[in-house]
Amino acid sequence: MKYSLPISLALVALSLAACERTVVAPAPAVAVPVPVAVPGPAGAPGATGATGDSGTKGATGSTGATGDTGTAGLTGNTGDTGATGQRGKTGDTVVVVPVPTTSR
DSSP states (O other), X not given: OTTHHHHHHHHHHHHHHXXXXXXXXXXOOOOXXXXXXXXXXXXXXXXXXXXXXXXXXXXXXXXXXXOOOOOOOOOXXXXXXXXXXXXXOOOOOOOOOOOOOOOO
């Protein structure tokens, strides 16, 4: 029991060291020379191009939004005072006489 742990660790270390991996390297890429074109002297300028067609007319825009309701108007001025009426005719004078009380 005393030596079981150190012996186990030594066996694991040996078994892991025994596994060797062989690394296979891929073949190096071969450089292929690519021919490069050498430019010659510049040629004469070309003719002017034709004028392009006129564009089509755009679509009509949408109708605008309805405006807000206006504010209420102000109160009108007070009217003038009417004319004074004419004096009425003088009528008959009526005298009211109280009925005499009868005593018993």
